[in-house]
Amino acid sequence: MTTTPAIEVTGLSRRFRGAVALEDVDLVVEPDTIVGLMGRNGAGKTTLMALLAGQDFPTSGTVRIFGEDPVENDAVLAQLCFVREAQQYPNNFRVSHVLGIGPQFYPEWDAELAERLVDTFRLPRRRQVQKLSRGMRAAVGVITGLASQAPLTVFDEPVLGLDATSRQLFYDELIKAYAEHPRTFLLSTHLIDEAAAALEQVVVLDRGRVAMSGNVDELRRRASTLTGPVDSVHQLIGSAPVLHQEPLGGYVRATVELAPSPDLRSRAQALGVDVAPVPLQALVVRTGLLGAPEDNPASEGAL
């Protein structure tokens, strides 16, 4: 079965006056997938999203959205909703105006959903968007993205500034929107563990390159933390790549590229070693601390 990917990026690079923002990025996202885009500040997340949305030009490489180049391509842009983190609105533009113009930009706009979400996020309809708090402005973006029902919705930091309740509401509404009307979502976030359960695929950028990418369940099984007597821990590690080690007397805690499988657990138990899974966020944190990809032995193929 061959379907056209929602997103297909090949050898994508973007430089700004010599500064590398993206370098040789390859990425495929199948339709109807919820993808998380992660990485440290300056990793290239927003640049990648702008390129996907056809709002920027690659220095080299190609971007295909539903099989086509998005730049000045009305057919593609009608299927795409890009919600920027610092979305600008005209002066005097009220929340009610945002709801009003939705259908002009997005053919599939769900006005009923938008109205319901305004109540859910407790937004004042009459208030000017520029005068809303940061969190409320973020909610305006969330509502736009969800109500657009665009086949590809790209959210740059949708939960930034949202309170804990609103963030949970966002994840719930995202899952609900997807369930009712499956489509592709790409969202960037720093709140990785919080978002992880809602995601199917994760892409981690580091200094413009893809440092890690894959199915969330697979990434969650990529590494384990082993704690116990040094010799026993090293016996279990064997030749597996070590991401991090912290010694404490004769003990050591090591984060290793080994799945926390039942087999590893039973071998560890026999040696008196404790096995803990590595949450996605911890794995991403480790990735962000590694050296340049070319001089990092753990990076070959895996990380």
Next chain:
Amino acid sequence: MLIDDGRPLFEQIAEQIERQVLDGTLAEEAQAPSTNELAAFHQINPATAAKGLGALVADGILYKKRGIGMFVSTGAREKLLSRRRDEFAHEYVEPLLAQAERLGIDRDHLVAMIRGGSR
């Protein structure tokens, strides 16, 4: 509740449904929760929930009725019980023996403890 214990979420979803079949909450031939119900309940990606249900179908615990949903197969409970019994030694007895050995509890003492309930 789902916990991040390093096992894939879909496995945990499948296991939770298995537990409901085992304890009778989900009777044989009863309708299992749908992908979207599971996704909303556990606040997880629907594709993950679908994978959990898919694993149970592949395993013969659930079966699909086209256009209606998933149902618990007849014989599913017995199948799960016999599998759990097979796994019991590995999952519970082996760790128990290993820990007893580490603590210097000999076999006779251990057997006496089991006979006596908790002490």
